[in-house]
Amino acid sequence: MATLRQMNTASTSATTEAEAARDRMIARLRELGALHSPAVAEAFRSVPRHAFTCDAALDQAYAAETSVVTKRDAAGAALSSVSAPRVQALMLEQAGVEAGMRCLEIGSGGYNAALLAELVGTDGEVTTLDIDAEITGRARRLLDEAGYTRVNVVCADGDAGAPAHAPFDRIIATAGAWDIPPAWIDQLTPGGRIVVPLRVRGLTRSVVFEREGDRLVSRDLQSCGFVPMLGAGAHPVRLAALHEDGDAAVALRLDEDERVDTGLLSAALASPPAAVWSGVEIGGEEPFDGLDLWLACTSGPAFALMVATKAARAAGLVASASPVGVAALVDGASFAYRTVRPAQAADAYEFGARAHGPDGSSLAARLADRIREWDRGHRHGPGPVLQVHPAGTPDDRLPSSDLVVDKTHTRITISWP
Numbered sequence: 001m002a003t004l005r006q007m008n009t010a011s012t013s014a015t016t017e018a019e020a021a022r023d024r025m026i027a028r029l030r031e032l033g034a035l036h037s038p039a040v041a042e043a044f045r046s047v048p049r050h051a052f053t054c055d056a057a058l059d060q061a062y063a064a065e066t067s068v069v070t071k072r073d074a075a076g077a078a079l080s081s082v083s084a085p086r087v088q089a090l091m092l093e094q095a096g097v098e099a100g101m102r103c104l105e106i107g108s109g110g111y112n113a114a115l116l117a118e119l120v121g122t123d124g125e126v127t128t129l130d131i132d133a134e135i136t137g138r139a140r141r142l143l144d145e146a147g148y149t150r151v152n153v154v155c156a157d158g159d160a161g162a163p164a165h166a167p168f169d170r171i172i173a174t175a176g177a178w179d180i181p182p183a184w185i186d187q188l189t190p191g192g193r194i195v196v197p198l199r200v201r202g203l204t205r206s207v208v209f210e211r212e213g214d215r216l217v218s219r220d221l222q223s224c225g226f227v228p229m230l231g232a233g234a235h236p237v238r239l240a241a242l243h244e245d246g247d248a249a250v251a252l253r254l255d256e257d258e259r260v261d262t263g264l265l266s267a268a269l270a271s272p273p274a275a276v277w278s279g280v281e282i283g284g285e286e287p288f289d290g291l292d293l294w295l296a297c298t299s300g301p302a303f304a305l306m307v308a309t310k311a312a313r314a315a316g317l318v319a320s321a322s323p324v325g326v327a328a329l330v331d332g333a334s335f336a337y338r339t340v341r342p343a344q345a346a347d348a349y350e351f352g353a354r355a356h357g358p359d360g361s362s363l364a365a366r367l368a369d370r371i372r373e374w375d376r377g378h379r380h381g382p383g384p385v386l387q388v389h390p391a392g393t394p395d396d397r398l399p400s401s402d403l404v405v406d407k408t409h410t411r412i413t414i415s416w417p
């Protein structure tokens with residue numbers, strides 16, 4: 001049996017190890033550009049993340065870019081997780097939470113609510129809400145054990161917000177949303193902010209919106225991935241399977257109202273591809289999050305994300321094996337998708353388009369043109385501005401934009417300055 005002195009020494013060294021892991025995580029978040037304000041860094045330093053990640057080893061709990069899954073469905077898909085610190089940091093920076101604010105978090109894990117509690121301090125209030133009672137039970141227990149007893153934990157569908165605790169200066173959704181429910185706007189203070197992983201045409205971006213009268217206007221967008229929102233706001237992506245043979249699978253992910261003829265496109269995939277190269281090059285480490293969003297905004301009515309397995313690429317069916325999907329244009333019996341090939345410079349790639357079907361060549365040329373336009377006009381620009389208007393807003397009251405997306409409760413415009 002261990003003596004008290006041994007036990008005390010062991011727990012001190014565990015604390016020191018956790019603190020060291022926390023410091024490394026904070027340094028890495030700064031390196032990644034996800035963390036810059038002293039207040040958010042101090043919150044990350046104050047909250048013991050490993051107290052919310054249960055069985056995860058310390059290096060896993062504090063890995064800057066890794067989420068820790070806390071619940072899976074029968075097929076093994078993640079239903080809940082403690083999000084990756086990188087995503088939490090960038091969303092907290094987007095939110096700009098200040099002392100004394102009232103915050104609502106939609107989707108609970110406990111850890112992010114504790115970070116929010118540190119940021120708002122004793123004069124503020126944090127409410128965290130989850131649709132799953134097992135998750136709220138766990139969050140309540142872990143928050144209490146870590147000393148965050150003042151955080152309100154509510155089990156409900158976040159689609160309705162949390163009227164009993166409203167209004168909120170900040171609403172932070174931590175599940176992927178397809179629309180902005182009216183309750184969130186109703187429960188937001190004038191000048192308040194909503195930070196939400198919003199999906200438009202299959203692409204999810206963490207968007208920070210500020211309220212301007214009856215509309216929301218985006219201030220910043222960041223790439224991210226999240227488990228999808230369940231409940232009243234759920235809106236599953238549709239899959240058009242073009243090929244399925246053992247492990248080799250190719251499909252198009254379709255979001256809003258895009259309609260495609262799966263039979264014709266399956267036949268097209270079996271035909272020889274056409275390729276057009278854009279001459280636009282990119283370094284291996286350079287982000288290009290804006291490109292697919294640009295293509296989504298400027299590709300006409302049938303935009304999709306092409307997903308394929310490694311086996312499909314190895315079999316030569318497609319030139320990409322992205323599980324998330326690459327931008328694809330569909331026109332009748334043809335489709336084209338974004339691809340890359342190594343450029344002359346070391347660690348650089350050239351964007352291009354590969355296409356199948358009777359109009360494949362012209363579709364690939366169109367996609368390559370769009371890539372060149374992005375390179376000339378938007379690659380180094382501020383990125384798009386999204387505006388959220390109530391559904392039913394007539395066209396002539398919408399701002400001029402590159403794309404209008406009709407959701408259930410809202411009309412979202414996207415414009416590229």
Ligand SMILES: C[S@@+](CC[C@H](N)C(=O)[O-])C[C@H]1O[C@@H](n2cnc3c(N)ncnc32)[C@H](O)[C@@H]1O
Nearest residue numbers: 080082083107109112130131158174175230231
């Ligand atoms: C990524 S986890 C939340 C992570 C958490 N914020 C943290 O501390 O890292 C997403 C959560 O959203 C929840 N969720 C999904 N749909 C929801 C809805 N309609 N209302 C409330 N919670 C929802 C899921 O049950 C899941 O626990």
